[in-house]
Amino acid sequence: MAKRVLVIDDDEDILEILNIIFQENGYDIVLSNTGEAAEHLQIIQPDLVLLDVRIVGSVKDGTQICKEIKAQQETRHLPVMLVSSESDLSIIARECGADAYLPKPFDIFELLAQVKEYLS
Numbered sequence: 001m002a003k004r005v006l007v008i009d010d011d012e013d014i015l016e017i018l019n020i021i022f023q024e025n026g027y028d029i030v031l032s033n034t035g036e037a038a039e040h041l042q043i044i045q046p047d048l049v050l051l052d053v054r055i056v057g058s059v060k061d062g063t064q065i066c067k068e069i070k071a072q073q074e075t076r077h078l079p080v081m082l083v084s085s086e087s088d089l090s091i092i093a094r095e096c097g098a099d100a101y102l103p104k105p106f107d108i109f110e111l112l113a114q115v116k117e118y119l120s
Contacts, residue, residue, distance in 0.1 A: 002026055002027055002028040003027055003028065003047040003048070003119045004027070004028040004029070004030060004044070004045065004046045004047050004048075005022055005027050005028070005029050005030070005046060005047065005048050005049075005050060005115065005119075006030045006032065006037060006038075006041075006044055006046035006048070006049045006050070007019075007022075007029065007030070007031050007032070007050045008032045008033075008034070008035055008037055008038060008049065008050070008051050008052060008055065008062070008065070009033065009050075009051075009052040009055070009083070010033050010034070010052060010054070010055045010056045010057060010058070011033075011052070012033060014052075014104075015031045015033060018031070018050070019031055021108055021111075021112070022115075025112060027115075030044050030046060033055075033057075034055065034057060034058045035055050035058035035059065035060045035061070035062070035064075035065050036058070036059075038051075038060075038065045038068065038069065041069070041074075041075055041078070042074070046078065047078075047079075047119055048078070048079045048080075048081065048115060048118055048119055049069065049078060049079070049080045049081070050081050050083055050115070051065060051066060051080055051081065051082055051083065051098075052082075052083055052084055053082055053084035053086050053089070053092060054084065054086075062082060062084065062096075063092055063095070063096040064096075066080050066082065066096040066097060066098050067096050067097060070096070070097035079099045079100070079118040079119075080097070080098045080099055080100075081098065081099060081100040081101065081102065081114060081115070081118070082096075082098045082100070082101040082102070083101070083102045083103075083104060083106060083111070084101070084103065084104055085103065085104040085105075086103075089101045089103050099118065100114055100118065102114060
């Protein structure tokens, strides 16, 4: 069964690109342009969450979502990878408990390698 990746990013172009890339590489992909999808993790049941830090139009930003995922017993095992253009991304990732981070603009092959590492 294909591994499921939940991508939360407010940039529609990035969502479209990631949708194509992950599908071509055999992943089941769920896309969201708001942080609300994180409230439905029990239904979506992702194997990994790819999360932008700034999500325009969402009540919560990526760091808040990451902290909530890591604070709950049912979801703390879920790998969370921050993908953002924030200059201090390594610090942000460490503070919110993210498992990994990748600065934007990112290299597609590096992204796939990191995702594969967490899902294998």
